[in-house]
Amino acid sequence: MKQITMGTNTTGIATSPLDSKKLVEFAQAVPPSSPGSEADAAAVRIEYARGSGTIGSVPPPASLKGMAKAAGELIQGKRPALLVDKLGERLAFERSGTRLYEAILAKFDAEGGFEGGPTRAELEAIRDDEIRHFAMVCRAMERLGADPTAQTPGADVIGLASSGLLSVAAEPRINLGQSLESLLVAELADNDSWRMLIDLAVAYGQDEMAAEFRIAEQHEMIHLALVRKWLSSKLALDARGQPSTTPQRAA
Template sequence: MKQITIGTNTTGIATSPIDSKELIDFAQAVPPSSSGSEADAAAVRSEYARASGTVGSVPPPVSLKGMVKAAGELIQGRPPALLIDKLGERLQFERSGTRLYEALIAKYDAEGGFEGGPTRADLEAIRDDELRHFALLKRAIERLGADPTAMTPSADMIGLASAGVLAVAVEPRIDFGQSLQALLVAELTDNDSWRMLIDLATAYGQDDMVAEFRVAEQHEARHLELVRGWLSCKLALDARGAPTTSTPQRAA
């Protein structure tokens, strides 16, 4: 794995005090190219926010069972689309989580691991958990008579939010150890999101669903504990200047 070193980084202005002074003087002497301000930019954003519609919708139930359930929720004063929307969000995130671990496994195969870090088997085990959680959510959506292939508004949102995490994992210049930071972001989100989904399913009286989701929540808590430990070990090794690369353990 790559060591963080001092090199020819020229992104800061302190590397060229003469040129940086000229840049600052020029910026202060020359007026902006437009008469607008940050307040005008904020006003445009607000206008777009008011004029824009929603990010998609939840499709109607695809079965008679789903229609009956939706009608029952309306009678009890609960919006039937909300639970489907949040289940779709979790489904999307678990799908992305599976791909995230696949990307980390590929980097592990290329670079190897480090003392106190994950083995290939560790990464595969968590990837398989994420895939099982995806299947669990798919079944939960189907039991409600909904379509698990539909992209709900919250699924669309979380897909966009998690795109940067996956981008870190597949960026070849970011090494395996550095990419673990992306896992931490994902697992922190995963843990809180499962907890909130359990609360929502409880409010909707989905006791069987809640019981299954609590098992998934326990898995995610363990994932977070492992990722935190791996990152702590990596940071300790880096602080000592110790070599961190071990021989990759490729799949049989």
Template sequence: MKDAAEFGLNKTPAQLHPVMTQAMLEGCEEFPPHAEDMACDAFTLRKSYIQHSEQLGAVPLPSTLRGAVSTGVLAIQGNSPSVLIDKLGERMAFERSGIRLYDALITKCKSAQPVLDIETLEQFRNDEAEHFSLVRDCIASMGGDPTAQTPCADSAGMAAMGLMQVLNDPRSSIPQCVEAILMAELADFAAWELLIELADESGLSDYIDKFQQARMTENHHMHVMKKWLEQMTLNNQVEALG
């Protein structure tokens, strides 16, 4: 597998087909959208869907006495328990995606030229698994159900789908996969900052230090991935020139 992009056949540029491009433009002028089509354009249609849509799921009600007491205490303290539980669900979903992203990268590195340290990748993968367990335990300690998919968890899962497609595409290079994981780590680091703030306001003192450690670990992941991406990109540039 070659990591450096090379010049070759690419059929997507319009400038390679000036005659067909001009014909396409002339066709658009000759057959413009009809008035009735203009009345229901994409913007109008999407606006209608947005205005009449429901929320992306809901945070489940506490199903245990412990959960009801926990959420009641948070509400009395002036905090929104649903926001905290929603963000905890999001973090757990994203950490689960992080495990799968690293699994995919490890598989790719073992199948191609081993340009990355497999042991480091496996450690990062295990870190994501530990963070998943940490958030799961936190939700359970509040009397919540870690198996519930909250609205933000649903959104986080959908956001990670594009990154998973990059990692699982057999044609994607190692640098492209590292860049995809770097995107995930950047989002992960920022999300831990917000979760720590919410946990602090909600009085989850037993988990603040643990969340802080998770944030520091994600920061380390982010810097290692960034360094690897820079090194591979520069090496590919040197090889292309040589």
């Protein structure tokens, strides 16, 4: 396991007091190269936000059966596009979650495990849960007549949001213990998102769908508890200055 150590980190100005003093004096004496302020930057963002279109749309149902279901929801005063969009969002996140655990597995194989940390079997089991959840949401969308291969607006948003987590897990210089931070963020979001999707399914009268999603929610609660335990163990080891004591490399 790569350890966090003291090293030649020169990113802070305290490493060179004389130069840092000159730098501060220069910054105070020389005006910015262009005019502007936080308010100006905010004004530009507001202009772009007001002038841009939407991030996407939910495609209409591809089948006559799906069209009938969508029309029925509209008659009852519900927007079928909302449920399909949130299903597409969950589908995208479960796909990202699968890739996230694949990246963490590669870190495990490169470094081995640590005392109190995940075993390869545990990481594989969670990865497989994410795959099953992905398939579950696919089936739910198909039952509604929706196309699970379409990228809905919610899927676009969550794909962008989760890209940073994948970047952390894939960065070779970030060790296994540090990469677990990305799992914590993902599992916290996963737990809340499944709860909201269950509530939405119930509101739409999709009781069978909600029952299936409650199983996924239970899985995610277990995942979160495991990740919290692994991170706590790693912090305790780091605080004591202990290296990995139980290497568990892949065969």
